[in-house]
Amino acid sequence: MSENPVTMEGAVCPIPLSHDEQIVMGHGSGGKMSHDLIAKYFTASFNNPALRAGDDAGVVEVPAGARLAISTDSHVVTPLFFPGGDIGRLAVCGTVNDVAMMGATPLYLTAGFILEEGLQLNILVRVIESMRAAAIEAGVQIVAGDTKVVQKGKADGLYITTTGVGTIEAGLEIGGAHAKAGDAIILSGAIGDHGIAVLSARGDLGFQADVQSDIAPLNRLIAKIIAVSERIHVLRDPTRGGVATTLVEIARQSQMGIVIREDVIPVHPPVAAACEILGFDPLYVANEGKFLAIVAREVADQVLAAMRAHPLGADAALIGEVVDEHPGRVYLRSRIGGMRVVDMLSGEQLPRIC
DSSP states (O other): OOSSOOOTTOSOOOOOOOOOSSOOGGGGSSSHHHHHHIIIIIIHHSOOHHHHTOSSSEEEEOTTSOEEEEEEEEEOOSSSEETTEEHHHHHHHHHHHHHHTTTOEEEEEEEEEEEETTOOHHHHHHHHHHHHHHHHHHTOEEEEEEEEEEOTTSSSSEEEEEEEEEEEOTTOOOSGGGOOTTOEEEEOSOOSHHHHHHHHHTTOSSSOOOOOOOOOOOHHHHHHHHHHOSOEEEEEOOOTTHHHHHHHHHHHHHTOEEEEEGGGSOOOHHHHHHHHHHTOOGGGSOOSSOOEEEEOGGGHHHHHHHHHTSGGGTTOEEEEEEESSSTTOEEEEOTTSOEEEEOOOOSOSSSSOO
């Protein structure tokens, strides 16, 4: 008998290098390397229940009994301006959305700016104005901040860190651990627009892609679907690492299996074409104006209709379900009926996109 028998796993790729001694770009991908870094160093050191939950925002209870969702995010996109958005709009919408994914009503933001020596003040003014407009659109206020300047060559012109705070209604429990067998998985619209728009703006495609970033504040749409039904178990915006990585996170948090269908996942033709040429899978490309909702199957049609009635959810689709089988793993049923495992992004696909 062979010492290395064939298993049902089939061909298995070699394990990537661990990079235990220094930070590499893959640590910022939002994929497996990011998750390993966070778990090994940050979560282990700052260990507390809100952090261990692993959601987009930490949920804490204040002495008066109210619950707050708090999230912070840093934004290092290059170029600073791209089709459909800029670093300022990204900073506001990204943090508003993370707070909203807990079912919270975002109220306040803080903003920290790292400015590079030599940055043109007219660029800073454009970014600030974009942040102001996005905050008005989302219905939040920027109430505190900080500014630092670093030497020329030490930053890509401008970095922004934002923190958001929102309140959660009593009785509302939304988070990755709450997915249940039989739940329907709804995607709010077409995927991959943001990542391809930023890559196109950098000139890295070698051709022009007519794609606009999908950056938008999603809190008003989230509020609308919660008003339709409170049987919404999970909300998550698939940013770095894309839909694939996000679904794997949820499967692991809930210890449920997930099955999605390739033929019903919306992708705009220019994005699909760019991904095909570049060898990308749209499931791993970043989004900034889309979210996944995992809801009780009985209310899925109502939630889907409410999404489609809103401009930001017009292309929403039911793309899969939560199952008891293969806990912690995600499978995709291909267009031709085959099944394949969907895993986290293992390295860096599109650097500096959010």
